[in-house]
Amino acid sequence: MAGHYGVAVVPTRVRKPRDKAKVEGGVLIVERWILAALRHRQHFSLGQLNATIRELLEKLNSRPFRKLPGCRLDHFKQLDQPVLQPLPAEPYVYAEWKKARVHIDYHVAIDGHYYSVPYTLIKKEVEVRITHNTIECFHRGNRIASHRRSDQKGRHSTIAAHMPESHRQAGEWTPERLTAWAAKTGPATEKLIRTALGARKHPQQAYRSCLGILRLGQSYGEARLERACQRALMLGSCRYKSIESILKHRLDEQPLEEQQELALPDTHDNIRGPAYYH
DSSP: OHHHHTOOOOOOOTTOGGGGHHHHHHHHHHIIIIIHHHTTOOOSSHHHHHHHHHHHHHHHHTSBOSSSSSBHHHHIIIIIGGGOOOOOSSOOOOOEEEEEEOOTTSEEEETTEEEEOOGGGTTOEEEEEEOSSEEEEEETTEEEEEEEOOOOTTOEEOOGGGSOGGGOOBTTBOHHHHHHHHHHHOHHHHHHHHHHHHTSSSGGGGHHHHHHHHHHHHHHOHHHHHHHHHHHHHHTOOOHHHHHHHHHTTGGGSOOOOOOOOOOOSOOTTOOOGGGGO
């Protein structure tokens, strides 16, 4: 921020109050000549209060020094005003930096949202600059991607130019390889992976979730994963979190119950019928 506005920050030493005597003295003067003068006055709007403070501030700055010639306004015009510079055209933007590794779907995860980078950087580490409105990715000092920041968790911001040719190559992985891996676990797992891949505009956006689902078989066993996928398909949820929750709470060990459609009664006190609206 100091570099953006062209100023220097010179902090005081720890436990050395004399280093900032001028600053503390200025605060004390303002408290005495402005805040103290306002303590018995009543204002009914912020604009009215600011106008009163402005009058008291001009009076304070024009008040002659006791031991020095002139006043604060004179010193400002002689010392400070001649070296003042105009503000930058753009205000300072606060940013945070973090390192992220590019996943096989050529996206990086920032606060639960996925932002694309050129697919040639798969498995490489990039630096991410995070501001209130933008996400910028850098590799070896060069900016390689810029996105508008999104607060939609689990969604993707993908630039077409970042994708490999024909959207078919993404490192070593392809939709066919994922479904082939899923088929080794069982038909329900294969169907769920196909459904997850088909639900995205670009299948590569589902790679991260699909890999996570398939790796659950290493932790819980392929038999349990297959049953969990059966239940997830019945519930219509193919998300990683849903399947993980089924396995974590051992819902896959409970028998599947077919959903029965509830039949509404023909007559009931709370059912008005079509004749009511004529």
